[in-house]
Amino acid sequence: MELRYLRYFVAVARERHFTRAAKALGISQPPLSQQIKRLEDEVGTPLLRRLTRGVELTEAGEAFYEDACKILAMSDAALEKARGIARGLIGSLSIGITSSDAFHPQIFTLIRQFQQQNPAVTVNQVEANMATLMNRLGEGELDLAFVRLPCESSKAFDLKILDREAMVVALHRSHPLAGSEALALEQLSDTPLIMFPQEVAPGLYDRVYGCCERAGIDMHNTLQASQLSSSLSMVAAGGGFALVPQSMASISPPNVTYHALSSPELFTDIAICWRRFERSRTVKRFLAT
Known part of the structure; x- marks a missing residue:
């Protein structure tokens, strides 16, 4: 009929x-x-x-x-x-975000702007470590992922750098150097370093590890945090010092102070990654945003 x-x-x-x-x-x-x-x-x-x-x-x-x-x-x-x-006006979009990216305002401003412009698109956010996000992106479980560079596996995807962010020092308020505006890593050689796991962000981990090692930090006396964000809780408990992206200074745990890193300069880039030869119009609309 x-x-x-x-x-x-x-x-x-x-x-x-x-x-x-x-x-x-x-x-x-x-x-x-x-x-x-x-x-x-x-x-x-x-x-x-x-x-x-x-x-x-x-x-x-x-x-x-x-x-x-x-x-x-x-x-x-x-x-x-x-x-x-x-x-690309209707559908769904799965976006991966690392725990440290979750504190960068530009990312959620971008997601919110896209949602306002495309109200019929359902946006799902998945928080995981870098390795997991890259695997899920490659397998098609995610459409896009916000990551921190350097990231070796990101070379398999197209990416666009959104921001370059300085790493800063997080100290307990009682630390003798807590009153300093800026610090060199060499000044912290007697303070244990709190490191995030390598699998959270392998490239960034290697960069931080190398800088600290060259600055004379005892890398055999480091403390292990489960995530970048949880390292701040360990600092608040008096465990040592941590190096975190500047946007994470928006977190204000009790007794934690933040300080610019004067030497060496240490940066991390925030990038958005997507599969090469992506055909989804929804993904392309997000990238256009």
Whole structure:
């Protein structure tokens, strides 16, 4: 059964008149009458009762009218959905974020802006360490991922650097150097270093490790935190010092002070990664944002 038959029938049923329905449809009356007759032949029963000044629905026509309206509404919705997905206006987007990225305001400003511009797109956020995000991105479980560079596995993807962020020193308020505005790593050689696990951000871990080792920090006396963010809790407990991205200074645990790193300069880049040759219009809309 052709959808146009349903559209013609619904128009006549609403207008209760062939001439008015034909005018609303933009066709002449004879072809409309012929199409309705073909529809009734296909259904096998009259749907309309012809009157002197119009038509009325038969009992079968009443039931058919309700279902025809539903079918047409579903058909229209399916078309709009398909077209919306093709334009990237409808669908879903899975975005991976590392725990340290979660404190950078630019990332969530970007996500919020995209959501406001594309309210029909469902955005799912997944927080995990760098290695997990890269694996899930490569396997298609994520559409995009915000990561911190250096990241060796990011070379397998396209990426765009969003911001360069300085690493800062986090100290307990009671530390003798807590009153200093800026610190050199060499000044902290007697204070245990609190390190995040290598698998959290392998490239950044190697960069931090190398800088600390060259500065004379005892790398055999480091303390282990489960994440970059949890290293601040260890600092607050008096465990030692930590090197964290500057945006994490927005976290204010009790008794933690933050200090610029005067020597050596240590940076981490925040980047957005996506699969090469990405075809999703939704991903492309996000990247355009």
